[in-house]
Amino acid sequence: MSDEQMSDEPATTKGPSRRAFLRNGALAGAGLVAGGTAARAATPDPLITEVQDWASAFGDPVDAAPYGTPIRFESHVVRRNVEWLTESPVSSINFTPIHALEGTITPQGCAFERHHSGAIELSKADYRLMINGLVDQPLVFTFEDLLRFPRATTTAFLECAANGGMEWGGAQLEGCQFTQGMIHNMEYIGVPLKVLLAEAGVKPEGKWIYAEGADASSNGRSIPMEKAMDDVMVAFFANGEALRKEHGYPVRLVVPGWEGNMWVKWLRRIGVYDAAVETHILQVSR
Numbered sequence: 001m002s003d004e005q006m007s008d009e010p011a012t013t014k015g016p017s018r019r020a021f022l023r024n025g026a027l028a029g030a031g032l033v034a035g036g037t038a039a040r041a042a043t044p045d046p047l048i049t050e051v052q053d054w055a056s057a058f059g060d061p062v063d064a065a066p067y068g069t070p071i072r073f074e075s076h077v078v079r080r081n082v083e084w085l086t087e088s089p090v091s092s093i094n095f096t097p098i099h100a101l102e103g104t105i106t107p108q109g110c111a112f113e114r115h116h117s118g119a120i121e122l123s124k125a126d127y128r129l130m131i132n133g134l135v136d137q138p139l140v141f142t143f144e145d146l147l148r149f150p151r152a153t154t155t156a157f158l159e160c161a162a163n164g165g166m167e168w169g170g171a172q173l174e175g176c177q178f179t180q181g182m183i184h185n186m187e188y189i190g191v192p193l194k195v196l197l198a199e200a201g202v203k204p205e206g207k208w209i210y211a212e213g214a215d216a217s218s219n220g221r222s223i224p225m226e227k228a229m230d231d232v233m234v235a236f237f238a239n240g241e242a243l244r245k246e247h248g249y250p251v252r253l254v255v256p257g258w259e260g261n262m263w264v265k266w267l268r269r270i271g272v273y274d275a276a277v278e279t280h281i282l283q284v285s286r
C-alpha cells in the first residue's frame with residue numbers, strides 16, 4: 001500500500017495515527033492470509049461448493065457412545081510405550097503425548113502410566129483404607145466412609161522422578177512425548193489426608209507416614225508428617241470423573257509438588273511411625 005492510498009488519514013507530526021496503524025496492521029495480516037486464500041479461490045473448492053456427505057445424511061444418534069472417546073481423526077494422540085525400555089510392560093512406563101495437548105489439564109485417558117506390578121482392578125465394594133501405627137485409634141474406612149468426609153479440590157502435576165531420563169545417556173528418541181512425557185496435571189477431588197489422620201489421632205511420636213498400595217508391588221513410600229499434614233489428599237475423582245483404573249481407582253494419594261512415586265495408587269494403608277520406613281530400596285525404583 002502506498003502513502004497516497006493512506007491520504008485519507010489525518011497527517012500528524014507524531015507519525016501515523018493509531019487508526020492508520022491499526023488499519024495497516026489489519027491489512028498486513030489480511031495480506032498474509034489472502035496469499036493462500038486467493039490461490040485457492042482461483043478454482044472452485046469442492047469443500048465449499050459441493051454438498052458434502054456429512055450434510056446429506058444423519059449423523060450418529062445420541063447414545064452412540066454413552067461415554068465418549070475421541071473421534072478417530074485424533075487417534076494419534078495416545079500414550080506411547082518404548083518396548084525396549086523395560087523387561088515387561090507390567091513393570092513399565094508410557095508417555096503422555098504432551099506435544100499434542102493444549103491448556104493445563106491432562107485427560108486421564110492419555111496421561112502416562114507407571115506401574116511396578118500392573119494396574120489392578122479394585123472395586124469400591126472391596127476397597128478398604130487402614131490407618132494404623134502411632135495413632136490413638138486405628139481405623140479402617142470403606143469407600144462409602146471416605147465419601148462422608150469434607151472434600152477439597154486441588155490441581156496438581158505428577159512427574160515421575162525418571163522424567164527426562166530418556167536423555168540421560170544422550171538423545172535416544174526424538175519428540176518431547178518421550179523425553180518429557182512422564183508428567184500429567186489433573187484436578188483432583190478427595191479428602192485432605194490431615195482430616196483422616198485427625199480422625200485417627202496422631203500420637204506425638206508419629207513423625208512419618210508410610211503409604212502403601214493394594215497392588216502386588218505395594219509401592220510403599222514414606223512421607224514426613226509435616227507434608228502429610230499439609231496438602232496431601234486422598235483422592236477419588238480426577239478431572240471431574242472417577243479415577244481411571246490405571247491412575248489408582250478407586251483411591252490414590254495426591255502429594256502436590258513431590259515426585260510421582262509418592263503418589264500411591266490403590267491406596268490401602270497409611271501407617272504412622274516415628275521414622276521413615278525403608279522398603280524396596282535394594283533396586284532403584286522410580
Ligand SMILES: Nc1nc2c(c(=O)[nH]1)N[C@H]1C(S)=C(S)[C@@H](COP(=O)(O)O)O[C@H]1N2
Pocket residue numbers: 111112113114115116117158159160161184212213214215217218219246247248260261262263264265266267285286
Ligand atoms: N500402588 C502403586 N502406586 C504407584 C505406583 C505403583 O506402581 N503402584 N507407581 C508410582 C510411580 S513411580 C509413579 S511415577 C506414579 C505414576 O502415576 P500414574 O500411573 O497415574 O501416571 O504412580 C506412583 N504410584
Ligand SMILES: [Mo]
Pocket residue numbers: 114159160161162260261286
Ligand atoms: Mo515414577
